[in-house]
Amino acid sequence: MKKTVSIKENKDFKRLYYRGKSVAAGCLVVYYRQNPYPFCRLGLTVSAKVGKAVVRNRVRRLIRESYRIMEDGVRKSMDIVVVARSSAAAADFRAVRASLSEAFLRAGLINGE
């Protein structure tokens, strides 16, 4: 399996917020846009509004784990940024996974088989 490539540059984030499309579901917001690479790139944004360092770390791990599970079904060559809302602080893994899959489905990033 390929390793998940992450978005690191601030200008990449800025471009997605500016040019990309967005879908909100549950405790998450997903921005996505076509990229020129043959793989997907994932970026995570968990701001200080969500909580303290422990809470933010936990939210990041839950999102990353949810993405890992459904990564193989995602359309290729997409830049994806997942933004956590403040309600994500209280969510468990099942709620995060449900929110992410709903957002991906509505965005057309995965097939709703």
Next chain:
RNA sequence: CAAGUGAGCUAAACAGCCGCGGCGGCGCUGACGCGCCGGUGAGGAAAGUCCGAGCUUCGCAGGGCAGGGUGCCGGAGAAAUCCCGGUGGAGGCGACUCUAAGGAAAGUGCAACAGAAAUAAACCGCCGCGUUAUGCGGUAAGGAUGGAAAGGCGGGGCAAGAGCCCACCGGUCCCCGGGUAAUCGGGGACGCUAUGUAAACCCCACCCGAAGCAACACCGACAGGGGCAGCGAUUUGCCCGAUCCAUACCCCGAAGGGUGGCUUGAGCCGCGGGGAGACCCACGGCCUAGACAGAUGGCUGUUCAAGACAGAACUCGGCUUACCGGCUCAGUUGGGAA
């Protein structure tokens, strides 16, 4: 048994599958990398950044002023405002806890209201003289106000009083003794002038170059332009001194990636010894995160006391704050029984 005080320890555990960051080994590959195996992977506060250091850099760091810090004594320690022990003071029945604790006869400022008067005294009262009366003088013992009223209390003394005189207590100074010292105990001298506030300005003593791992070093890439003997630079401010100045320095622009720094250290654990303690010494053992958008997660099952506060980012020593509980030790007070 109940209440309370102080000190310390701990911070759910186990199994299976999938997944993540370093490290080591093996294999594949021209290389970037990829795969497999092994082992390892957050805290007592990692937090706040309130102190102190190591380390690194800065045209060398020199002086003065300003500014800041500290302020009983001794010790420990690399150092510190921390820590340990003690002295004085405050609180508590007590175990014990707290304590920015130099100087108010160097100077300045402030002290509302009340009160006659607030650093200076005569409102009432008391006494003397005089008078019809108003008054003049003496007096801080009494009244009243206040946080504070010219040391307190008793006696003598006096017209009434007053350290005016005396004893005791308090204060200051000296001597003797204990203690390394702060200081304590005893004795003597001095009638005693000195309200409080220095976390008001201040005075005295001692200390302080600055910036911080995004420091900094090296490599790679790149494109240059402007200023510069002065109103320049030399790391808080001001002045002086000293030093530097064209392959230097400053400003603007471009590029903003890699490696090191980065974890062996005032290190941790065990045992023994010294000390009242902080701590120190000897011996043995161990290597225990090192990322760079930043690694510990998910699912399933079992057990229990049902899992709090909380996530390393150069590293240590302290302090402070957050915290479900559990456990251990040592004192105290009250009650009961023997």
Next chain:
RNA sequence: GCAUCCGUAGCUCAGCUGGAUAGAGCGUCAGACUCCGACUCUGAAGGCCGUGUGUUCGAAUCACAUCGGAUGCA
């Protein structure tokens, strides 16, 4: 990593330096005016001054600690 500022009435702020009465505007409530409402006028209520400890005779003010919020530089 370093540095600075701010917490006062329901809201926005004074007052702090230089200590003794907590005040202004908007809002709220009551009354007046009006047939009714708005405007206007009059009056009232509303504060443990973020928290704790200390200094002082006395603390919103001074000092220290702490909690929360905001900002700046690298």
